[in-house]
Every structure is written in structure tokens, then in C-alpha cells.
Amino acid sequence: MAETQEKVVVRGLEGVVAAETSTSYVDGVHGRLYYQGYDINDIAEKTTFLEIVYLLWYRKLPTREALNRFRSEIVSEMRLPSPVVEMLKLTPPNSHPMAVLRSAVSMLSVIDPDANDVSEEANWRKAKRLVAQxxxxxxxxxxxxxxxxxxxxxxNFGISSNFIYMMRGAPPEEVEMNAMDLTMVLHADHGLNASTFTARVITSTLSDMHSAIAGAVGALKGPLHGGANQKVMEMLLEIGNADKVQEYIESMLENKKRIMGFGHRVYRVEDPRARHLRKYSELLCGMTDQKHLYEMSHKIENIVLKQKGIYPNVDFYSATVQHAMGIPPEYFTTVFAASRTAGWIAHIMEQYADNRLIRPTSKYTGELGLPFVPITDRK
Ligand SMILES: CC(C)(COP(=O)(O)OP(=O)(O)OC[C@H]1O[C@@H](n2cnc3c(N)ncnc32)[C@H](O)[C@@H]1OP(=O)(O)O)[C@@H](O)C(=O)NCCC(=O)NCCS
Known part of the structure; x- marks a missing residue:
């Protein structure tokens, strides 16, 4: 008993350094995010999602020629194998898109041509198919x-424009292409967050890439992680107009309820991703006659900051950006997943390259040495 009592539990593994990575760095004190050394503020509105996938995977920005080649390779993998389309048709219409996505990734794993090959070459082929599919x-x-x-x-389109095109059936406007690229770029990686850690834990058992991605999708689904963006939109629609914001938010805070899209485990100042998305939220809400949604968001931001000293995170303004592009709220977290697949894969490949089984320990709080009673004598 004495041995177990000495163990110190770090709840939520806060502050525990559990992996080495060069993929991204979150500077929570200064509110900065770096992808392979590049400050997100310098690259966010100047790059496409595919450029960032290339950067995170190959650790350098592509030349125009390399990017074109990479785009052709990825886009040629975007069509789904027909068993996956059939599986999508079988899912109940009210099942959550994140639950369907998690299941579809599992389905992809059993029909992937490299399903049983875990070599590095096969893993890169799977990586391209996953980020495309x-x-x-x-x-x-x-x-x-x-x-x-x-x-x-x-x-002719990359991943982000094709996504809008295939979802809506009409090619995106230039501003929408930029907004979707920005959204996907800003969600592409973020240090050792919960879903990335999940992916690395699964990879550390030398399981396959699809298992790691399916697990990561499951972790991202929760409202304390990626699921927050859908909750933000539901909150805005429930509040309805800017006049009701003050009362609604004050009552939430008085009742110790969390405002979705606010707070962060690492950032102590503003999340740098929120700044870029705020700008696009204002632009797109204005262009689509939904200025009130941006005004409500801005009002909520001011109240929460004043009363709790807490800033919005990436999920807060990504909700209105996606809504203005016609994406239904229940799909918001899947867009986060599609973007974060880039980062998950970079971390999975880092983990394979320098693996050690991730297996922490726990502090046992139960009893020891209880006398066994055979089932015939139990009361
Ligand atoms: C992201 C999150 C889970 C980080 O949590 P954490 O690091 O464990 O922070 P804590 O839960 O210890 O919160 C610290 C304090 O801030 C408060 N707080 C944190 N986020 C809050 C929020 N969104 N709304 C209201 N209060 C919040 C907590 O109540 C706590 O206050 P207290 O000390 O008075 O009890 C948390 O901020 C949260 O639940 N946010 C809402 C969900 C969300 O937007 N998730 C997406 C993250 S990108």
C-alpha cells in the first residue's frame, strides 16, 4: 500500500512532457503557434491547406512544382471505394457525422490496399489516401x-475547395476558397492535444495508421475538444439576437456553466487562431446577411473576457465561419477532423520513427489482499 500512496497523480497529465515533436509548437504564454518553425501569423492567410500538409509531413515548404505534384497525387485519391459509400448509406440518418466518420475510417482500414503493410513506404501511401478520403x-x-x-x-482544386464543391455541388467563390483554406490551415496541428496524444498512444503499440486515426477521431468528437464548435453554433442559434446575449451569458456564468469555444489548457492569452477566424467571421457573416451572428459572438467575447478573463479558442469563430459557408453545425467537428488528419499523420510518423510503447502508470486506490469467497458461499 505504501508504494502506491507515494505516487503523485498529475490530473489530466497537465504539464507532463510525453513526447518529442518538431511538427508544431504551442507557446501558451505569448499566444503563438508554430508549424515546423513557421509562426502561424506569418503563414495562415498566405498558404493553402495542401501546402501545410506538405510542410507538416516533409518538414519544408514545397516549391510550386512539388506542390502541384503533391496536389495531383492527393486529389487522385479523393474518390471513396464503393464499399465505403455503401456503408455511409447504411448509417442511420440521425447518427452523428463524427460517429460515421470514425466508423468509415475503420471501414477504409479493412479495404486499404496496404492494410497489412506497416512499412514506411506503405504508411506514406496510407497517409495520402487518408488525408484525401x-x-x-x-x-x-x-x-x-x-x-x-x-x-x-x-x-483543378485542392482538398479544401474540393471539399466545398463536393459537399455543395457548386464550385466555391474565391472568398470561400480562402476561408476554407484558412480554417483547415489553422486546425492542421496543435501540439500534443488530446486526439493527437490518442493517435500517438495507438501508434506506440505498433498498431496501424487507420486505427490511430479512428481513435483520434473518437477523441476529437468530445465537447471539451473538437466538439465545441458545434456547441458554439447551437448556443448562438439558441440565444437568437444580440439583445439577449448579456442575460444568457451572465446566467451561464452564474450557474458555473462553461461557455463553449472559450478557455484553453495551454494558452493563457488569446489563441492566435481565433484572431484570424474572427476576421473571416466578420467578413463572411457580413456577406451572407448574418451580421447579427458576428455581433453576438463579439459581444459574448467581451463579456466572458471581462467577467472571467478567458479568451475565445479556435472553435469559437470557426463556428460562424463554417455556418456562413453553408456547412451544417453537426458537420463542423468533421471539418476539424479532416484538417487535423494532417497533424495526426505527422505525429504518427514521428512516433513510428522513434517509438517507445506509451504506457504510464496509475495510483491504485482500491483495497489489497481481500479474502476470496467461493461463489457457492457468497451472500
Ligand atoms: C478547454 C478546456 C477543457 C480547458 O480546461 P482546463 O485546462 O482543464 O481548465 P480548467 O477546467 O481548469 O479551467 C480553469 C478555470 O477557468 C474556467 N473555465 C475554463 N473554461 C471555461 C469556459 N469555457 N467557460 C467558463 N469558464 C471556464 C473554469 O471553470 C475554471 O474556473 P475556476 O478556477 O473558477 O473553477 C476548458 O477551457 C473548456 O471546457 N472550454 C470549453 C470547451 C472548449 O471550447 N473546448 C475547445 C478547446 S480548443
Missing amino acids: IPTIIADLHRIRKKKPLISPDP
Whole structure:
């Protein structure tokens, strides 16, 4: 008993350094985020999602030629194998898209041509298929549920524009292309967050890449992680207009309820991703006659900051950005997943390259040495 009592439990593993990575660095004190050394503020609005996937995987920015080649390779993998489309059709219409995505990734794993090959070359092939196919799963699911024909990817678009195109059936406007690239770029990686840690734990058992991604999707689904963006939109729609914001938020805070899209385990100042998304939220809400949604968001931000000293995180303004692009709230977290697949894969490859089984220990709080009573004598 004495040995177990001496163990110090770090709840939520806060502050525990559990891996080495060069993929991204979150500077929570100064509110900065770096991808492979590049400050997100310098690259966010100047790069496409595919450029960032390339950067996170190959640790350097691509030349124009390398990017074009990479785009062709990825876009050629975007179509889903027909068993996955059939599986999507079988899912109950009210099942959550994140639950469907998690299941579809599992389905992909059993029909992947490299299913039983865990070599580095096979893993990179799987990586390309996963980052290409996950946006298509989301777009196809949406169209199946709307009883609309599926759209094939356009080889002239990258991942983000193809995602809007395949979901909506009409090519995106330039501002939407920029907004979707920005959204996906800003969600691409974020240190050792809960879903990335999940992916690394699964990888550390030398399990396969699809298992790690399916597990990561499951972790991201929760409202304390990626699921917060859907909750933000539901809150805005429930409040309805800017006049009701003050009373609603004050009552939430008085009742010690959490305001979704606020707070962060690492940032003590503003989340740098929120700043870029705030700008696009204002722009897109204005362009789509939904200025009130931006005004409500801004009002909520001021109240929560004043009363609790807490800043919005990436999920807060990504909700209105996605809503203004016509994405239904229940799909918001799947967009986060499609983007974070880039980072998950970079971490999975880092883990494979320098693996040690991740197996922490626990502090036992139960009893020891209880006398065994055979079932015939138990009362
Ligand atoms: C992200 C989150 C889980 C981080 O939690 P954490 O590091 O464990 O922080 P804590 O739960 O210890 O919170 C510290 C304090 O801030 C408060 N707080 C944190 N987030 C809050 C929020 N969103 N709304 C209201 N209060 C919040 C807590 O109540 C606590 O206050 P107290 O000390 O008076 O009890 C948390 O901020 C949260 O639940 N946010 C809402 C969900 C969300 O947006 N998730 C997406 C993250 S990118």
C-alpha cells in the first residue's frame, strides 16, 4: 500500500512532457503557434491547406512544382471505394457525422490496399489516401443524407475547395476558397492535444495508421475538444439576437456553466487562431446577411473576457465561419477532423520513427489482499 500512496497523480497529465515533436509548437504564454518553425501569423492567410500538409509531413515548404505534384497525387485519391459509400448509406440518418466518420475510417482500414503493410513506404501511401478520403467521406455523407447525387473531385482544386464543391455541388467563390483554406490551415496541428496524444498512444503499440486515426477521431468528437464548435453554433442559434446575449451569458456564468469555444489548457492569452477566424467571421457573416451572428459572438467575447478573463479558442469563430459557408453545425467537428488528419499523420510518423510503447502508470486506490469467497458461499 505504501508504494502506491507515494505516487503523485498529475490530473489530466497537465504539464507532463510525453513526447518529442518538431511538427508544431504551442507557446501558451505569448499566444503563438508554430508549424515546423513557421509562426502561424506569418503563414495562415498566405498558404493553402495542401501546402501545410506538405510542410507538416516533409518538414519544408514545397516549391510550386512539388506542390502541384503533391496536389495531383492527393486529389487522385479523393474518390471513396464503393464499399465505403455503401456503408455511409447504411448509417442511420440521425447518427452523428463524427460517429460515421470514425466508423468509415475503420471501414477504409479493412479495404486499404496496404492494410497489412506497416512499412514506411506503405504508411506514406496510407497517409495520402487518408488525408484525401476523409473530406470526401464528409461531403458524400452530407449528399447521401440530402438525397443528392455524389460529386467527383475536380482535379483543378485542392482538398479544401474540393471539399466545398463536393459537399455543395457548386464550385466555391474565391472568398470561400480562402476561408476554407484558412480554417483547415489553422486546425492542421496543435501540439500534443488530446486526439493527437490518442493517435500517438495507438501508434506506440505498433498498431496501424487507420486505427490511430479512428481513435483520434473518437477523441476529437468530445465537447471539451473538437466538439465545441458545434456547441458554439447551437448556443448562438439558441440565444437568437444580440439583445439577449448579456442575460444568457451572465446566467451561464452564474450557474458555473462553461461557455463553449472559450478557455484553453495551454494558452493563457488569446489563441492566435481565433484572431484570424474572427476576421473571416466578420467578413463572411457580413456577406451572407448574418451580421447579427458576428455581433453576438463579439459581444459574448467581451463579456466572458471581462467577467472571467478567458479568451475565445479556435472553435469559437470557426463556428460562424463554417455556418456562413453553408456547412451544417453537426458537420463542423468533421471539418476539424479532416484538417487535423494532417497533424495526426505527422505525429504518427514521428512516433513510428522513434517509438517507445506509451504506457504510464496509475495510483491504485482500491483495497489489497481481500479474502476470496467461493461463489457457492457468497451472500
Ligand atoms: C478547454 C478546456 C477543457 C480547458 O480546461 P482546463 O485546462 O482543464 O481548465 P480548467 O477546467 O481548469 O479551467 C480553469 C478555470 O477557468 C474556467 N473555465 C475554463 N473554461 C471555461 C469556459 N469555457 N467557460 C467558463 N469558464 C471556464 C473554469 O471553470 C475554471 O474556473 P475556476 O478556477 O473558477 O473553477 C476548458 O477551457 C473548456 O471546457 N472550454 C470549453 C470547451 C472548449 O471550447 N473546448 C475547445 C478547446 S480548443
